[in-house]
Amino acid sequence: RYNLEISPKGNLSWEGIDLLDLIEVYGTPLYVMNETMIRENINRFKSSLQKYFGENGLIIYASKAFCTKAMCRIAKEEGIGLDVVSGGELYTALSVNFEPNKIFFHGNNKTYDELEMAVDKGVKIVLDNFDELDMLSLICKTKNKKADVLIRIKPGIEAHTHEFIRTGQIDSKFGVALENGEAFSMVQKVLQKEELNLVGLHCHIGSQIFETAPFKLAARVMLEFMLKLKNELGCEIEILDLGGGFGIKYTAHDEPPRIEKFIEAIAEEVEEFCSLRGLKKPFIVLEPGRSIVGEAGITLYTIGSIKEIPKVRNYASVDGGMTDNPRYALYQARYDAYVVENPLGERTKVYTIAGRCCESGDILIKDIKLPELKTGQHLAILATGAYNYSMSSNYNRFPRPAVVLLKNGQAKVIVKRETYEDLVRNDVEI
């Protein structure tokens, strides 16, 4: 799975690199990203979208999943766009000269400074609410500039893994609702503003979704709204951005549809609706994050203390934890792992893999069957490429691990390991 291999020495290896050799050079905990897989994932999205929409579509990588200069550079080289949600993500993108017109700026509470930066650079802004609309309009007028905007709609569909519900979704902090006319009046208001150029509509229905049906439903709801705008306001909207959320495989239990299946389903719906209802096919934007980087990352740890509590639990603690991967603590997320020195060993014993933070909830994997573990061995936790580094923290003042990028047997550091000096850099002594 995930293109993992066994090295000539019998250790776990990736992209032709023995992971024990990698650990010797870079230490642990260590985030490892696989550039070949990242580019392959991007290209699967690109070619699949191209198949159905030709030049009339764009993949924009949701950088919140993993945002570094190197990742923005890869997205840029692949010719895709970028979804950013903060001045920090925008700054990172601009620092590698990312084309501003391919950057979409999201967020439910962008600041004045962030919007100013976005207008100055000419990035597309996904408007979330009326206050933001007013603020943006003021900024544009002050600067005598125009901004391209999309409007974030609450489509009334919420999807998580296998379940999705179609109810009112007014109770969300993101976007404007369809059912109470809020979205409609926002469109009207934007159309009245000369300094704002309404280029599209956006929605996002959830994350780690395993079904194609909610995407079809979301597309239909959005297209209905576009038709309404055309009929009632004579306004033809160019871009339909359907967000991200395509599920990935974390453990053997997960069976997400292939990327191509998601896009095929969306394309079918768009095709059918537009031809039957006489709407011009919009330019389709998709915003995958997890499905581009999730399976393309692993985290390497050193196993420290092992505590076997008879009839209760076997704890194996590693040298990282919720500071580098808070997803079990936050969502009870599940992961699979291998022992680097013994990848094919028979899995005979159940362990709970704990971190080293002062917190009982600091767990990485609860109840995983592994070969008998020994202190000093190394553990590779799989599919940690999304929302791990990007959600990491310095709790307990643990320095963040380094990130290395693998490609064709070569490893490159793309984020340096933090030092104790880094931790106190902004502290001011009294």
Ligand code: LLP
């Ligand atoms: N577009 C928008 C507007 C989003 O809010 C998100 C994710 C995405 C795209 C990308 O979704 P993806 O393709 O990565 O599922 N921290 C959570 C995930 C939060 C996702 C938030 N929004 C986790 O670790 O599972």
